[in-house]
Amino acid sequence: MMLLRKNALIMIAILMVSWALWGQADIMQQPLPTDPSLVTGQFANGLKYIIKVNNKPEKRVAFRLMVDAGSVLEDDDQQGLAHFTEHMAFNGTQNMSREELIKYLNSIGMGFAGGLNAFTSFDQTVYNLSAPTDNQESLRKAFTILSDWAYQVSLRDKELESERGIIIEEWRRGQGAEERIRDKTNKVIFAGSRYADRNPIGKYDVLSTFTPDKIKRFYTDWYRPDLQTVLIVGDVDPSQMIAMLKEFFEPIPKRDNPRERVIYPVPSHVEPRTVIATDKEASNTSIQISWKHDPTPQKNLIGYRNSLCTDLFQDMLGNRLEELSKQSDPPFSYAYNYSYPMTKSKELYLMAAYMPEAKIKVALTALVTEAERAKLHGFTAGELARSKQNILRRAETAMTEKDNQLSESLIWRYVSQIMNDGAMMSPEQNYQIMGALFDTISLDDVNAVTQQLVTDQNMVLSVSGPEKEGFVYPTESELLAVVKSIDSSNITPYDDKIVSEPFLSAIPKPGKIKKTKVYKASGIKSWKLSNGITVYLKNTDFKKDEVYFSASSSGGFSLYPPTDVLAAKEAGSIIADAGFGDFDNTTIEKMLAGQVVRVNPNIGVYSEDLQGMFSPKNMETAFQMIYQYAKAPRFSKDSFDSYVTRQKAFLENKQNSPDQVFIDSLVVFIYDNNPYFAPETTKTWDQVSLDRVMEIYQERYSNFGDFNFFFVGNFDEQELKKMCLTYLANLPAKKSKESAQDIGFETIKGKHERTFNLGKDPKSMVYFVIGGDMKYSNREVEDLDAFCMLLNERLREKIREEMSGVYNIYASPNTANFPREEYAIMIMMECSPERSAELTAAVVAILDSTKTGTVSEEEASFVRTTMLKNLDQSIITNRFWLNNISQNVAKELPIDDFLNYQSWYQNISTESLAKTAAKYLNHNTNLIQVTKLPIPSQ
Template sequence: MFNTTRLVTLLIIGLVNWGYAQPSLQEKLPVDEKVKIGQLDNGLTYYIRENKKPENKLELRLVLKAGSILENEKQLGLAHFIEHMCFNGTKNFEKNELVDYLESIGIKFGADLNAYTSFDETVFMLPIPTDKEEYIENGFQILEDWAHNVSFEHEEIDKERGVVEEEWRLRRGAQQRMRDQYFPVLLKGSRYAQRLPIGKMEVIRNFPYEEVKTFYRDWYRPDLMAVIAVGDWDLAKIEEKIKQHFGRIAGPENPKKRTYYDIPDNEGTLVSIATDKEASITQVQLIYKHEQNKTKTVADFRRNLVHSLYNSMISARFTELSKSAKPPFLGGGSYYGNMLADKNAYQGFATIKEGELEKGLKALVRENERVKQHGFTNSELERTKKQLLVSYERSFKERDKAFSGSYLSQYMNHFLKESPIPGIAYQYETVKNLLPTIQLEEINALPKKWMTEQNRVLIVTAPEKEKAHLPDETQLLKLIEEVEKENITPYEDKLTATALMEATPKAGKVLSEKVYERIDVKEITLSNGIKVVLKATDFKNDQISFSAFSQGGTSLSEDDNYQSAVYANTLVREGGVKDFSPIDLRKLLAGKVVGVAPYINTLEEGISGNASPKDLETALQLVHLYFTAPRKDQESAQSFINKYKAYLKNALVDPQAYYNDQLAKLMSQNHPRGGGYPTVEDLDKINLDKAITFYQERFADASDFTFFFVGNLDESTLIPLVETYLGSLPNLKRQETWKDEGIRPPKGVISQEYKKGKEEKSTVRLMFTGKAPYSREAARDMQALGEILTIRLTESLREEKSGVYGAGAGGGLSKRPYENYSFSVSFGCAPENVDELVAATFIEMKKLQKEGPSAEDLEKVKKAWIRQWKENLKKNGYWMGVLQSAYRNAFNPESVLDYEKNLKKVTAKSVKKAAKRYFNFKNYVQAVLKPEQEQ
């Protein structure tokens, strides 16, 4: 019988495709019509786009085609230093007025207001609320001031020298020291090797005031600048503001030439072997450098699709290899992409067990040679095409729900690198047309083109103790040559199953319903006892998020089975479900948008996941299988344990890891379940059978689980699926809860000093803990206390004393496993400044106890909270968190709508009271990390 419905469908598809005729490969890629690009007479470029999500917010960026690469020898670090100075006084905002003003309208320094400096660019980020004309005007004035009106007061320059040095200090460690060894090899003959943005501290400490002003005058100029404005405001008004503020900036009369530097080619293979006492793991990188190609035409776009397909397929191969019974490395991969400056690169990397460098390097080269000799298979390509197409399809479906921030990097890259911005509608249609034309042969030809004997760099980084046993340069190159001559067997792509479940389980049914009308949330109870909470939203077109929890967790495990219980969830995720390994699941679910992950933590077990509405049934099938059919796989379990042991072997040589481990033990009074890094002996206690049994026990009874679904829900579709796949889960009618494991922090005043590492830097943490009754009001007061103290410490420790790059404070209250609070302050600094900065911290804390917060600081915090709350109300993730918290802590979720009203209860008096209650100077821990040998 002829199917008339199918004929109509085909006609519709045909008409749609006729509307998007396949473009010629030589055709230039268009510019998205929804972005307006202009240029002022002085050379400044601007990008503007009107976008309604989030509401009442405009994202501004000032982008400069200048960075550390343009510094002369007297200026090393000054491009980055200027970025700092832009926040320390301009023509219209003296000293710290700029940050103070922005915080007063709800913009957080660091979280919202920020900037970065790289080799070739500097970018300033400024989100501005649009609910008042004054905010918008001042936002553009700030951007203009950064462009040409920075004050550079000498006193402020001298203060900022210390702040920048503390930023440099924070970054120091084994990875940075080894990078300093191999960068001159990787970038041999290039200016990039000597122009790291952080610069040199002897320059930062001593440069003359005029030197930083010279760099600013030379390179902060309109012909090298772009202003990007995307958000909820009228496009014409945005353009008017840009012309008003930036049109009056005069360009220099004799501008310095903006030189673009390259990375020279190299003959043969360059090798760097870098070791460090504090390196915890051996790593290898094999890099093949190539000239970078611009993307201007449809042919270029198609080329990038080919590269994306290759990268996805080689990544899948490496993932599969790393999960084998005896993996040759802890992790590895290869990909082709941007490197730096004028270079792309085909890069291979592997993290390798101690003493197995030769084995790991050979495996890395062998897997790439396997593709070079035999290529990929048709089945791999078809799966990957499906997955790539669905990623573009999702972006296309969400095109009217995209947040303004999602466009910013696109426009920045268009300005900085001439990257295309054709828009997602064009991209999606073009991808649909081009993917069928991409053949396996052209992908399989790429490794021969990419893996060349010239322009190659081999980098090995390793713990210093391995140095004597590492192969030398000649031996390493010989290892690569040996593998290249091997006759390598082809890859076999195995998967026979076509469905997750052969039979549909017997469905349960909905017994009752409850509605929270104010927030449009429905709670249903299924016949097996499961509660399901539904929140339909229109925030995303192609997203459903879900989660579930039940009380219990590893707290219910016996001591002799604790390690097996802790890793039960991990071993199940490594093993898969039913007859499917994780590799099988990835292949089976290609082209579907599904993610499901079970978890077991200390007090709970549960599930989290997401799906496209069309793939929700598949996701719920996976949920059902994770409850009823976890897969036990001895090989994958042993693979995980062996890799983790190898990682742990040297983990604690890293000073920060050692410090965190010791701190966890201190704060739990060495409780065996108190946290910190596990030992190899701990991992030896894991028994797969016991782990699977514990997992099954935690998920054996679904009756006490609560599920949450948030997103683009259609109840007529969702409820039958929930009845089928959740309503059919087992019901043992158990009454379970978590158990208090008895972990408690120490009492009294404890000052502990740890010595580890050779860098002249310290980490300081102050921790205040104790019993305290839980209430949501008290929790809000503590949150305010943390944010206000952070503001105070930024002013005191950073701006006044120049002693830290940043300081953070915060805490919380908990009802489980007992009512308690914890509050901490942390910062990094020079070892010799620890005592002074701790004393200054205590002064600020005691001021809050005596005086409470200023009205200005409290108002800053509240405004930021309210702005964030209003934005969050349009996010699925926020609603998921609200509903979970309400059901965990037994409060009415409708109270989320009373947030602004309830904030009125947070007063200077209540925060002062919180400071008195939680800052107990007779009961705290001071833990300081210092270098092993202080200078």
């Protein structure tokens, strides 16, 4: 690592010396290097391509077609048609009809269930596709689809009319308080710009009435090779990819007299702008202070250095805001700051906070004061050092894991870099240059960022929240008066309290391993420690710098009466927020600078747990934190008061949201008003005391004798053993064991219907729950998952595609083996209130036909192939192994049963799917149907 840093320092030193000597030559404007492993090119028609070889997973390739066109380019009579065009790409092309396209992609496991998708923003449209690479026909089909999307989408009248209903349902789905507030706020932020009237979802009047020529005009104008980039990342031969790109994309004709791709400006303004956006259905109150700036170039050395200064500034200010939120009476519940490219022509830096509406002025004062504190006094050397450590550590991890990134993750990184006009550096190049530049960045450099970002010009102050009887929001002039009234003379420098003590003053003497067991098929091992703890470990090479862990013991809040549920289930979060030993949470975060460690206690329904991850380099820190959370949890009255205040603030207006009220009502109804799952309110928090939280936490974490610990990742086994013996074997333990209790956590049986009238927007939500008993096993769970994939596809084809009734409909299975072996299939859809009864009947009809009907080989192949493809990607992750090992141990099932998944999936057949449907679709006797409709007009 030091050699890499030294080389980069030499390179930058030469540049800087040259700059000083040459003056006007401005060497710092030279471009940043490009990842040498990328294969890039551009055809004469203007189309660009980028190829990256990546073998995770093997025999797979990810594609992206990027179109440098979004909603901002729409004409007035096309608003919403950029997004509509994106949808139409999946409805047929010159070479493939919609049915052929979906049928083919499903056959290779790459359909909608396998990640097929796209998105449209103000300035971009991006299509994602993946394909197997061990089949030449599949590769050629993928290139056919991509090139057809690029210039041969059919846009047939019949498909346009069918998709119109789906698009309108997507528009309907977004309607609500959040959309109304965002729309009002954006019109002020983007005032005077085309962006103010180009929401990507579009306008209902246009979507419902446009004629085919409008969308065809958009496609003709903007889907052209000079505005397109093809990304290819996967297990491929670059020379073969170039040959196929030449075959499929180079012949696309260059457009004669193309329409200019305008970069639309967002006008500057001298005076601050304000907007107060309220809504009766808003459930949160927030403040946002935004400053618009010209974008910082990201492709040369000086631009990257400036962006790093901004990153450091935002990281340090964010830490200060978080520290304020931890006060016993915080000015806000949560606050943050960040910059992002809001458009191609403008970046936005913002500070934002959530708070009770009564604290709007208090929160605004706190935000402005922190910005002023940074401007007046800057940051401290300690803050800067920690921030550099944290940011550089993330870059180091990216470099360490450069060969272990999934192709899907990697390709999205390239998409982001292209959209933001960033440099395509390799992880090594990024780490080298970042480290060298950090050595040149001083406090003065970072402090200067505040003067650049927080200015009197181009500022927009927005407040949003619920309309409440008896509450009057501050006026726009009053809000600006608060900003101007901050007395700089009373703002003192930040006090950076630093603790140099270790987490533990004395290291305990190691315990012993009483028994070792090896599971040969999977390579999993277990150690029985001298205090009763069982440790399960699996060494992997999926990631070099990653170890995931969890720990669990039977019990949870099932051991307490309903009146203690909130105290019990929040106890872990309350302690994590407070810290351990003599260290509060803020101090712990400072002490962890430059380390990759996360440890969180949590009390669930049937177990108390510890969860987290760490870098192998920081293993001992993680174990010391586990030890401290068990033996020395910090019970702080100030921290507890702060936590409760913040929770109450988020709950204060929850009842304003029709969707949230519906979900709460749904839970109460389907679980038969079980007091253990009653909705949280501010009143329930009034009943929670710190004393009771302390008692419950200590009870749950006072006996580790029946705990199981699980570690999966790239660890040194001898070092892990040393840590387990030193720290885990010294956790408190008793011979007694506890068992979770049955608290009646089951859905009501029989057939039930319920309707709730909530909200004013013209949209409906319908939930179906089918449930009953099952003979629990991993094989049965996987069979049910496979069946639900089939059911999802049938629901999508009928309810969305054929009936144009919804934007999305999905079925998800839930299973349990304690306290009883049971299952539930939940189906959810959002739709027009006028069609809810019709679509509900259609869903039930699909359930009827699926229960008694047959399954085609085409459907079975789709499910089989998709599940195998998804397994290929998940089985090479540490989380997959950790979750499966820990769940099997908890459920007393074979520990490595998941090694059978592949053979189970390979045996998915028409008969197995039909059998599962007949077994679990008992909706004729057990069906809960809950519907949300708007409040009828008076």
